[in-house]
Amino acid sequence: MMRRWPSALLAVVWLGLSGISAAAQGPIRSETRYAGAYTLRIDLYSDPAFTGRRLTFDVVVAAAGTTDQLRNLTLAAWAMPEAGTNATPVRASISQAGHALGGFQGSVTPQVRGSYRLHLIISGPAGTNAVDLPLRVAAPTAIPIWLAWSIGLLPLLGLFVFGLQQRSDLARLQLMGSTGEGGASSHVVT
Amino acid sequence: MAAFAATRPATTGARDHPFAGERRFRLFAAAALVSMQTLAAVGLGWDIQWHRWLGRDSFLTPPHLIIYTGVVGAGLICIAVVLIETERYWRRVPGVDRTSTVSLLGVFHAPLGFVLAGFGALTMALAAPLDNYWHQLYGVDVTLWSPFHMMGLIGAGIAYLGAAYALASELVRSRRDGTAGRRVMIFGWPGIALGALFALTAVLRLVRVLMEPSIETFPTWQLGPIEVLTSPIGLTLAVVLTSMAAVVMLRKPGAATLMTVMAALFTATVTLLAPIAVRIVGDASGYTYRLPGHPHINWIQVLLPFAYVLPAIAVDVAYLAQLRRWHRMRASLIAGLAGSLPMTAIATILTLDGISSTQAALRMLPASSNDLPPQPAFHAIALGALLALVVGGYAGRIGEQLGRIWRLNTR
Numbered sequence: 001m002m003r004r005w006p007s008a009l010l011a012v013v014w015l016g017l018s019g020i021s022a023a024a025q026g027p028i029r030s031e032t033r034y035a036g037a038y039t040l041r042i043d044l045y046s047d048p049a050f051t052g053r054r055l056t057f058d059v060v061v062a063a064a065g066t067t068d069q070l071r072n073l074t075l076a077a078w079a080m081p082e083a084g085t086n087a088t089p090v091r092a093s094i095s096q097a098g099h100a101l102g103g104f105q106g107s108v109t110p111q112v113r114g115s116y117r118l119h120l121i122i123s124g125p126a127g128t129n130a131v132d133l134p135l136r137v138a139a140p141t142a143i144p145i146w147l148a149w150s151i152g153l154l155p156l157l158g159l160f161v162f163g164l165q166q167r168s169d170l171a172r173l174q175l176m177g178s179t180g181e182g183g184a185s186s187h188v189v190t
Numbered sequence: 191m192a193a194f195a196a197t198r199p200a201t202t203g204a205r206d207h208p209f210a211g212e213r214r215f216r217l218f219a220a221a222a223l224v225s226m227q228t229l230a231a232v233g234l235g236w237d238i239q240w241h242r243w244l245g246r247d248s249f250l251t252p253p254h255l256i257i258y259t260g261v262v263g264a265g266l267i268c269i270a271v272v273l274i275e276t277e278r279y280w281r282r283v284p285g286v287d288r289t290s291t292v293s294l295l296g297v298f299h300a301p302l303g304f305v306l307a308g309f310g311a312l313t314m315a316l317a318a319p320l321d322n323y324w325h326q327l328y329g330v331d332v333t334l335w336s337p338f339h340m341m342g343l344i345g346a347g348i349a350y351l352g353a354a355y356a357l358a359s360e361l362v363r364s365r366r367d368g369t370a371g372r373r374v375m376i377f378g379w380p381g382i383a384l385g386a387l388f389a390l391t392a393v394l395r396l397v398r399v400l401m402e403p404s405i406e407t408f409p410t411w412q413l414g415p416i417e418v419l420t421s422p423i424g425l426t427l428a429v430v431l432t433s434m435a436a437v438v439m440l441r442k443p444g445a446a447t448l449m450t451v452m453a454a455l456f457t458a459t460v461t462l463l464a465p466i467a468v469r470i471v472g473d474a475s476g477y478t479y480r481l482p483g484h485p486h487i488n489w490i491q492v493l494l495p496f497a498y499v500l501p502a503i504a505v506d507v508a509y510l511a512q513l514r515r516w517h518r519m520r521a522s523l524i525a526g527l528a529g530s531l532p533m534t535a536i537a538t539i540l541t542l543d544g545i546s547s548t549q550a551a552l553r554m555l556p557a558s559s560n561d562l563p564p565q566p567a568f569h570a571i572a573l574g575a576l577l578a579l580v581v582g583g584y585a586g587r588i589g590e591q592l593g594r595i596w597r598l599n600t601r
Contacts, residue, residue, distance in 0.1 A: 052249070052322070087245070088330055089247070091247070113326060113327060114329075139326045142327050148338070149337045151337065152317075152320075152337030153337070155341060166595055173599055
């Protein structure tokens, strides 16, 4: 039993290190989009994204002119469902990335699988423009419909059994009630 | 007579009863349980409007937070009551014995209502992540009649029944020792009886929500070659069963009517306020509405729950009139049929009107012509009405038995 400890510890350390290395590795996908005078490099850290999990992304904005055009930049983003995806737009949370001009970090958590576009709106001294980036959102494996219904209706079986039990209990209650509850059966004519 | 009378206990009142402490504890716990369930019901009413107008952009939306606060709160109350009562049972505290508790696994001993409500809350809690998974797979507009919505709603039904059991058993005990209505009396109704009726309204309100798709989007069921209008069957079952249970549990004229009035007032209030709440949060948070315009009050939906009072009056009158002449089984069947007649007519009209309203609403959306529900054929309506009458008669019988259990059960 004691001999298993080192290997278990090793496994835990390996899992931890693999997690750290996964987090430390670079973006999975990088795309460049042009929004008027601005050039946006969008780095996605998951592709496809997964439902219910946060998709993080970086946006680095470059301007065609002077760096003044990068001052007072604002960025807003939404995951917009494409036609055929039964979802509502999800707003991304965006924050400035450190002190670098034009750097942003964002995250968004899509709720439904399907096709989306990451809709980014950049506003600054050079104007307001929007760009889109296609996204694919995956979901856990679907269980068969019959299995889902079986699980969903299982409590109904419990309720049915409880009902039968209560029905058989009624005779006992009636007997006790007729002795313990004077007048309770005054209307009863059975 | 004063409408609300808080009376001093008499010399043999609850305060002097040997089990007074135990009784107060159970009443307090039952009231807390019903409050938590009511909170969840308010959240559900809000959530339905939220889905309609805003969709579902995360799991923890404000209505979901309210629902699950209510569910978790109710579950924790049940766990606490089961543990406290078990400890009291084994310590042989007066009033906690085999006549006032049920055994669970031979170890736990607690009032049946709290055990039942605990299982209901557990079912709802288990359904929540599964429902989230289903939405992830199939989208935000998954119908209410989906596997894990049904699981959650059945869990809610079990929990509501549990609350009714908990209050009904206390009502029986207080009636037997003569303390019912000694502390609180409203319009001649003991406070505890009104509490039990309110707990029962939850079952009716739940089935009304459950049957909503049958009024708007799935008006008929196709059983092989036979098409049946569904809403009269489900709504008749709910209204007649709960009305009959109410009138038999209290054996007081007007119990069924009062129960449906309470249900209608609660539903109307939630239906009135939910769109306003959606609009306030939606506007403040900058959401985009999915339907044209802004969330607004639908007065027909607000007033609709009062339609269920009519069948309840029929049940009240028929049961009390027939019981004096015939035996219990015939009285319950006749009362069931009496209630199902107006309910069948109302449900049929609601469905036909509901389809027209849905068609009108869908026409506002682009490319939605494929989603229009078909108008049911005459034979589907006739068969639905016939089945509703049969179900109404049977629901009268089952409701009578349930009411009798609640009239006698002390555990």
